Amino acid sequence: MSSREDILGRVRAKLGRNETNAVAARTGIDVILAAKAQGPRPHVAMEMSALAGRLIDKSLAYSSTVDQIATQAEAPAAIARYLAGLGLPTQAVIWPKLADLDWAGAGITVAAREAQDADLVGITGCFCAVAETGTLMLCGSPDSPAAISLLPETHIAIVPASRIVPGMEEAFALALNELGQLPRAVNFISGPSRTGDIEQTIVLGAHGPYRVHLILIDGE
Template identity: 70%
Template structure:
């Protein structure tokens, strides 16, 4: 007997499985799978300005830095200013979805490709963002490689204000509507990587970025 049959056989025996109760249980299971009702959620104010504010506050609590700009066109200059203030390099790997912005005018050199170990700055967008916890939702694809938000020491993410949703459940619904099935990787990111494994003292920059900077575009 295969291990699969052995394990499932013992589970079935323990649950007194038979054709009759299997049919009933399967119906209950299909209903559970189709159910999109969220569980209890903490209150999150849903007006656009309140969502943006909550997202900003929660992101800062997760040790990200946040700035708000009016339009896409302002993004490269805002990022150039941040990099200069932090004395960081002006070369970055960027998601293909953002490569069309005028980076050269802001004095930045960007390349749209997968990330490499030597990349020090990674610039990404995000699929959407969750106000409840100050979290970015990244969905992987050829144009949005996962490693750009992981390998570089600095991760900068461009967030559209209109894509800030109250809850993670809203993010799932957006993903189901836009993508159909889930992409290979959905990564929720809340601030720079960290560890508390030595004396429960939080240190930023464990294996991923040391810092995460968010540029929210209002338009």
């Protein structure tokens, strides 16, 4: 007997499974999956300005920094200012889907490809952002590879205000609705990577970025 049959067989025996109750239970499971019932939710104000305000507050609480601009076209200049302010390099690896912005005009040299160890700055968009906890939701795809938000020491994310949703529930619903199914890699990111393993002392920049910077686009 295979281990699968052995394990499932014992679970079935313990639960008193038979063909009759299996039919009813399967229907019950389909009802649960179709209902997609939510648990209790913390209150999150729904107006767009309130969502953006909460995203900013929570992001700052998670040691991210935030800049606000009016249009996506201003993003390269805003990023150049941020990099210059911290004395960071002006070479960056970016999502291929952001390659059309005028990076050269802002003095940033970009490479649109997968991330490599030597990349110090990674620039991404986001699929959406969750106001409740100040969280970015990134979905992996050929033109938005996952490691760009992970390997570089600095991660900069462009976040259109129109893509801020109240909670994780809305973020998942948006993905299922727009993409048809959950993409292979969904990553929720809240601030720089951190560890508290040594004496419960929080240190930023464990394996991932030391810095996460949000460029919030108010008009888009």
